[in-house]
Amino acid sequence: MPARHNQDDERDLWDSYASSVTREIGAPVMNWTQYAGHGPGADLLGSPARVLEIGCGTGRTLAYLGDRGVRATGVDMSPVMVDAVRERWGERVTVHCAEVLDFLRGHDDQYDAVYSIFGAVWFCDPGKLLPLVVKTLGPGGRLVFSHPPAIPGAYGPQGMYKGGFAGRAQFTYRYGYTPRKWESLLLRAGFSEAEVRILDAPEPGHIGTLIARAVVS
Secondary structure, three states: OOOOOOHHHHHHHHHHHHHHHOOOOOOOOOOOOOOOOOOOOHHHHOOOOEEEEEOOOOOHHHHHHHOOOOEEEEEEOOHHHHHHHHHHHHHHOEEEEOOHHHHHHHOOOOEEEEEEEOOHHHHOOHHHHHHHHHHHEEEEEEEEEEEOOOOOOOOEEEEEEOOOOOOOOOEEEEEEOOHHHHHHHHHHHOOOEEEEEEEOOOOOOOOOEEEEEEEOO
């Protein structure tokens, strides 16, 4: 188990990232992969009335779903990011500024779907996160998430420093597993079914995308 760092330091790390991506937030979009127009669409979420995006970033996916009548809520730990989302999308979405584990522990709201696109699932200990997600989903609810596949042979928590390798040590962890291991983690957390696969990139030899879908009975 990695040693946890100060949340203020991690928030500073994500604020720095937010400052680099919020200068011009693009149009609403639903894209699970790192390649524009590639991969599945919103149908992975089913037909939810209420969704929660954990690690919502720029809020573009929240806005996409909100424009289609879904009650879209997001949570992100960066105040810079959250302020930008609120300014850009206004009342079209609801967004909370909080660390995702703290948010899930402190809220009793139920959702039809929880999702993460290169977001909090990639950066949270699944042993802590996944049981909390199960509790926030109603019967038939689903978790869908995507992020790059793990580098072969490099599984579990992987450390990531802010910026280069100089200055104050600000860092976070990313969690990478094989599809089979992800399925095991999801079932152990309380999901009744789980399917995890790696979608190939549109160009041969390029990095694919790990996409997971899990359902609560």
